[in-house]
Amino acid sequence: MSMTGGEAEHAPAQPSWKCESCGLPWPCPPARDRLTRENGRVELAVLMWDYIEEAARDMPQSPASELFDRFLRWTD
Numbered sequence: 688m689s690m691t692g693g694e695a696e697h698a699p700a701q702p703s704w705k706c707e708s709c710g711l712p713w714p715c716p717p718a719r720d721r722l723t724r725e726n727g728r729v730e731l732a733v734l735m736w737d738y739i740e741e742a743a744r745d746m747p748q749s750p751a752s753e754l755f756d757r758f759l760r761w762t763d
């Protein structure tokens with residue numbers, strides 16, 4: 688993954704939960720790379736559970752299984 692333009696944050700915009708940098712549903716691939724680099728396996732799981740709770744409040748129409756796949760399944 689090549690980075691252009693230096694510090695790309697790829698942070699989630701709320702309440703849409705789209706990436707502020709690339710507009711993909713967050714966590715986008717660059718965000719996943721960064722989260723994986725910056726956190727151990729357990730820390731990452733804890734962090735993503737926190738995000739799921741926040742996202743579920745912002746997107747009550749999203750099924751829990753969909754949020755689980757999006758925020759947590761990729762960490763395995």
Ligand SMILES: [Zn+2]
Binds near residue numbers: 710717
């Ligand atoms: Zn992004």
